[in-house]
Amino acid sequence: MRLTDIALWIFTAAFFIFMILPIAVVVVISFTSAGYASFPVPGWSFKWFARIFEYQPFIDSLWVSLQLAVVATVASCLLGIPAALHLSRARSGWATAITTFLLSPLSMPMIVIGFASLFFLSWLGFGISFAALCIVHTVICLPYVIRTVTAVYRSVPPAYEEAALILGASRLTTFREVTLPLIRPGIAAGCLFSFLTSFDNLPVSYFFGSAQTNTLPVVMLAYMEHQFDPSIAALSSLQLLLAVIALVVAERLYGIEKMTVAT
Amino acid sequence: MKLNRRTFLGTGAAATGLIGLNGLPLRAQDRTLNVTAYGGVWERAIRDCFVAPFEAKTGATATVSLGGPAQWLAQVEANPENPPLDVLIMSPDLAVIAAEGDLMDDFTVEKLPNLANIPQEFTDACLGKGTYFDYGVGGITYNKQVVSDAPKSFAAFVDRVASGEFIASVPSIQYGPTTVFFLWALNNALGGTVDNVDPFFEAMAKMKDNLVFWAGPNDFFNHLASGEADLGIYFDGRTWNHVDEGVDWISFINPEEGGAMTAVAIQKPKNASDLAWDYLNEVLAPENQSKFAEILNYGVTNTKVEYSEKLASRVTPLSEANLPPYAEIARVRNDWVDRWNREIGM
Numbered sequence: 092m093r094l095t096d097i098a099l100w101i102f103t104a105a106f107f108i109f110m111i112l113p114i115a116v117v118v119v120i121s122f123t124s125a126g127y128a129s130f131p132v133p134g135w136s137f138k139w140f141a142r143i144f145e146y147q148p149f150i151d152s153l154w155v156s157l158q159l160a161v162v163a164t165v166a167s168c169l170l171g172i173p174a175a176l177h178l179s180r181a182r183s184g185w186a187t188a189i190t191t192f193l194l195s196p197l198s199m200p201m202i203v204i205g206f207a208s209l210f211f212l213s214w215l216g217f218g219i220s221f222a223a224l225c226i227v228h229t230v231i232c233l234p235y236v237i238r239t240v241t242a243v244y245r246s247v248p249p250a251y252e253e254a255a256l257i258l259g260a261s262r263l264t265t266f267r268e269v270t271l272p273l274i275r276p277g278i279a280a281g282c283l284f285s286f287l288t289s290f291d292n293l294p295v296s297y298f299f300g301s302a303q304t305n306t307l308p309v310v311m312l313a314y315m316e317h318q319f320d321p322s323i324a325a326l327s328s329l330q331l332l333l334a335v336i337a338l339v340v341a342e343r344l345y346g347i348e349k350m351t352v353a354t
Numbered sequence: 355m356k357l358n359r360r361t362f363l364g365t366g367a368a369a370t371g372l373i374g375l376n377g378l379p380l381r382a383q384d385r386t387l388n389v390t391a392y393g394g395v396w397e398r399a400i401r402d403c404f405v406a407p408f409e410a411k412t413g414a415t416a417t418v419s420l421g422g423p424a425q426w427l428a429q430v431e432a433n434p435e436n437p438p439l440d441v442l443i444m445s446p447d448l449a450v451i452a453a454e455g456d457l458m459d460d461f462t463v464e465k466l467p468n469l470a471n472i473p474q475e476f477t478d479a480c481l482g483k484g485t486y487f488d489y490g491v492g493g494i495t496y497n498k499q500v501v502s503d504a505p506k507s508f509a510a511f512v513d514r515v516a517s518g519e520f521i522a523s524v525p526s527i528q529y530g531p532t533t534v535f536f537l538w539a540l541n542n543a544l545g546g547t548v549d550n551v552d553p554f555f556e557a558m559a560k561m562k563d564n565l566v567f568w569a570g571p572n573d574f575f576n577h578l579a580s581g582e583a584d585l586g587i588y589f590d591g592r593t594w595n596h597v598d599e600g601v602d603w604i605s606f607i608n609p610e611e612g613g614a615m616t617a618v619a620i621q622k623p624k625n626a627s628d629l630a631w632d633y634l635n636e637v638l639a640p641e642n643q644s645k646f647a648e649i650l651n652y653g654v655t656n657t658k659v660e661y662s663e664k665l666a667s668r669v670t671p672l673s674e675a676n677l678p679p680y681a682e683i684a685r686v687r688n689d690w691v692d693r694w695n696r697e698i699g700m
Binding site for chain 2: 125126127128129148206209210213214218219297298300301302303305309310312313314315316317318319320
């Protein structure tokens with residue numbers, strides 16, 4: 092093995108440890124027997140995982156977060172996929188402007204989107220509601236679907252669809268039999284990003300929180316500010332597990348490699 | 355069942371259909387009150403001490419929204435004609451802003467009989483549109499294992515940290531209450547005024563080599579637990595909560611000059627349900643406040659409250675704490691923050 096290979100291997104290992112260690116500490120702390128977060132842990136216990144299920148707001152807000160992430164992801168796909176297909180092939184300046192506009196939530200501070208949306212949606216009569224949360228989360232998830240579907244669709248030669256049309260397929264059949272299978276990795280990547288973006292979002296959800304609409308990150312923040320026990324570490328470990336499961340499912344269904352190509 | 359794309363997408367679509375859009379705007383209903391609480395132990399205390407007696411006496415129900423004052427005030431500002439919340443828990447500075455914005459109803463003894471036992475200065479501090487119901491004091495919390503003789507005053511704290519005897523953990527400007535319970539309190543103790551904060555910034559300059567900053571209360575505890583700091587500026591109630599959780603190595607001193615009282619205000623938005631008055635009266639009732647104080651280790655404001663022996667030794671008496679001039683501080687706060695950013699930077 093050459094010296095440069097060894098150096099690269101050491102650098103990669105060090106970088107991996109640098110990235111993983113803080114997360115590993117959180118996971119370890121979630122199993123502590125102590126009543127407060129400390130490292131190294133004095134003993135081992137599952138009691139902080141049990142605490143998650145004893146504290147009803149965690150469970151209620153987890154359910155809200157899951158519902159919200161599903162609805163925002165589906166709505167983002169329904170709006171984002173047609174937009175991405177059209178804008179990918181369009182050549183006009185308007186198309187570029189609209190694409191930039193649809194992607195703009197990525198470049199705006201989330202807290203500004205949240206604050207502005209609160210006043211705008213209240214003015215429209217949505218107030219503090221699950222519907223309002225769904226609308227705002229769709230706005231912040233939409234760019235991920237558009238970005239990933241556009242990236243994949245631009246790599247698909249138009250000749251494939253033209254061939255189907257010339258051979259007599261309708262536009263709907265062409266979409267279903269030709270376009271959709273080709274852009275599926277992009278849709279899957281967009282869905283994954285949308286779901287995780289919505290599920291982890293705090294700054295937007297914060298402004299729409301109520302007894303019925305508080306999401307898990309909002310409740311976690313409220314809990315952390317006034318309680319010092321490691322149940323938040325346990326909850327973070329469960330969230331991590333959920334993200335890993337999502338990635339495993341994505342790998343089984345589509346293959347992570349294809350999805351990363353889409354991004 | 356075999357997991358394939360078709361079953362996965364089919365299940366997802368079905369789940370979405372079941373979820374539906376269940377969210378109509380949150381509106382005050384006749385017999386339901388929307389009240390607020392901080393998270394964790396606060397939420398339990400609010401439910402046990404205030405919501406339960408309110409529901410028992412009125413037959414109405416109360417839902418509890420978890421979050422923070424900035425969030426709740428923004429929600430009321432966005433919906434002033436039909437506020438989504440009927441009762442707000444507020445920080446003193448935001449309580450003044452909400453009162454000045456004419457967003458809150460006036461508090462009177464006619465509407466709230468228990469207000470008669472709350473010191474008038476706490477209602478005046480909210481411009482008559484709210485009152486304080488709970489308070490803590492910012493002082494010196496220290497690690498008993500490394501600090502055998504803790505400073506008894508802010509002045510001694512500054513001198514001994516500046517000399518390098520201790521490393522101190524102090525709140526950074528990112529933490530909202532810092533300007534009051536640290537900047538104003540230390541400045542006041544060192545002879546400054548709201549319009550002259552030179553004493554504070556001179557003291558910080560002297561201590562700067564021996565300071566670490568905390569951005570949130572949990573950071574402070576981590577600084578002490580890890581040995582990064584020996585002592586620091588923190589709250590009495592939070593210190594005792596740590597002790598009750600098994601942390602036997604910390605203790606708290608209210609400085610001789612008097613720590614700043616960091617109160618929690620309670621307000622009713624205009625156009626909120628009239629049931630809120632019944633709930634607010636329960637919040638101010640001595641028996642409920644007494645129970646609340648026992649859970650949270652913080653002082654309460656009803657003068658009829660009698661603390662248990664254990665709590666009486668912990669709660670800083672009102673007479674030994676300084677009530678900050680929140681309205682005056684609000685006037686100069688931006689200047690203080692600007693100077694902090696230029697001279698301290700954390």
